[in-house]
Amino acid sequence: MFYIGCHLSVSDGYAAMGKTALSIGANTFQYFTRNPRGRGFKRPDPADVAGLVSLMQEHGFAPPLAHAPYTFNPASGVDRIRDYTREAMAEDISVLEEIPGALYNFHPGAHVGIGVEAGIANIAAILNEVITPGQGTTLLIETMAGKGTELGKCFEEVRAIIDSVDASVRPHLGVCLDTCHISDGGYDIARDTDAVLEQFDHIIGIQLLRAVHLNDSKNPVGAAKDRHEKIGEGFLGLAGITKIINHPLLRDLPFYLETPNELDGYAREIALLRGQRTEE
Ligand code: FE
Ligand code: FE
Ligand code: ZN
Numbered sequence: 001m002f003y004i005g006c007h008l009s010v011s012d013g014y015a016a017m018g019k020t021a022l023s024i025g026a027n028t029f030q031y032f033t034r035n036p037r038g039r040g041f042k043r044p045d046p047a048d049v050a051g052l053v054s055l056m057q058e059h060g061f062a063p064p065l066a067h068a069p070y071t072f073n074p075a076s077g078v079d080r081i082r083d084y085t086r087e088a089m090a091e092d093i094s095v096l097e098e099i100p101g102a103l104y105n106f107h108p109g110a111h112v113g114i115g116v117e118a119g120i121a122n123i124a125a126i127l128n129e130v131i132t133p134g135q136g137t138t139l140l141i142e143t144m145a146g147k148g149t150e151l152g153k154c155f156e157e158v159r160a161i162i163d164s165v166d167a168s169v170r171p172h173l174g175v176c177l178d179t180c181h182i183s184d185g186g187y188d189i190a191r192d193t194d195a196v197l198e199q200f201d202h203i204i205g206i207q208l209l210r211a212v213h214l215n216d217s218k219n220p221v222g223a224a225k226d227r228h229e230k231i232g233e234g235f236l237g238l239a240g241i242t243k244i245i246n247h248p249l250l251r252d253l254p255f256y257l258e259t260p261n262e263l264d265g266y267a268r269e270i271a272l273l274r275g276q277r278t279e280e
Contacts, residue, residue: 002245002277003062003254004214005029006266014044015051018061024267025274028062030105030213030256033092034069041091049098062254065140065176065211066096068106074126075109075119075151082122085109089130096137103211105140105176108152108161119151124164131169140176140210145184145226153185153224155203162204175208178258179244180215180229183236186222190240197249206249214255214273216241230259231269242276 005028008017021029034041056064072085089106096102111119131139141161146153152161162173177200182189187196200206216234218227232238244250257269 001027001060001062002251002274003028004245004257004270004273005062005064005254006257006259006261006270007031007067010034014048015055017064018052018055018059020263021061022055022059024263025270026266027060028064028254028256030065030067030258032069033066033095033104034088041088043091044095046098049095053099063099063101063103065103065105065254065256066092068092068104070107072106073109073112074106074123075111075114076122077112077114077118082126086126086129089126093130093135093137093139097135100136102137103140103174103176104137105142105211107142107144107150108157110149111151112149116151116157119149120157120160120164123151123161127161127165127169127173131165131172133168135172138172138174138210140174142176142213143178143182143185145178145181146186146224147226155200159204162208173208174210175204176211176213177209178213178215179236179241180213180217180234180258181226183217183221184219184223184225186224188221189244190236193240193243193247197247201249209249209253212244212250212253212255213258214241214244215258228259230261230265231257231272238272238276241273245273245276246278 005026007030010031074085144150144152189196216229216236218229219225
């Protein structure tokens with residue numbers, strides 16, 4: 001099954017996102033768990049979440065990918081920022097427990113001067129606190145482009161985060177590979193697809209890869225910029241993206257578009273990608 005969706009807004013509710021996804025030919029979607037800028041949080045109506053769950057089951061959706069807001073920074077050396085991140089992540093996970101198989105994507109954050117090792121230790125400490133042994137939600141570390149002091153810019157840093165958490169936490173962790181980010185981070189995923197995935201497997205372990213953010217990039221490999229481009233209009237190109245969605249190690253994963261588009265643009269990209277998909 002080809003699972004493909006895009007980023008949607010949660011503002012109209014959970015069941016509404018499922019309906020919107022259906023209307024554009026998607027069978028999964030991503031959304032921000034809360035306003036990416038604001039700090040207020042309103043717990044969603046359980047009936048609304050249940051409505052989404054039954055729609056997803058009826059239409060054979062892959063689990064939605066909940067994306068933590070950009071205001072989180074688990075790597076931060078500032079207590080107040082880490083406290084907010086910890087509380088809000090725990091709150092998000094408690095909502096996600098209502099969605100079977102939920103995936104919760106987060107940015108490892110930026111160390112902002114305290115150094116890579118201290119930043120990673122802070123991330124691990126928060127994960128140890130917010131993840132509970134019996135939970136159903138899997139937290140995904142997103143691979144980053146390496147802007148500023150951003151962590152997770154190379155496979156080794158992602159591995160180091162996973163190695164730093166308690167053993168009981170590790171089964172609830174996975175990775176989300178962002179194709180724009182890793183290309184900007186120096187991995188030529190569009191051209192050296194096999195070699196990059198081999199590296200991923202060697203350093204992180206391919207079994208930990210649970211989702212793909214499918215984006216083209218406005219910048220060449222290694223640019224460390226993080227500017228997403230529409231599918232086929234950037235440096236990865238349609239040939240590169242086509243290789244990615246059909247690759248034997250990736251094709252069964254859910255793909256989430258985060259390209260600069262409105263709904264009609266996403267619908268066109270989903271149709272385009274469905275046309276590029278090869279038979280098993
Ligand atoms: Fe992200
Ligand atoms: Fe992303
Ligand atoms: Zn990005």
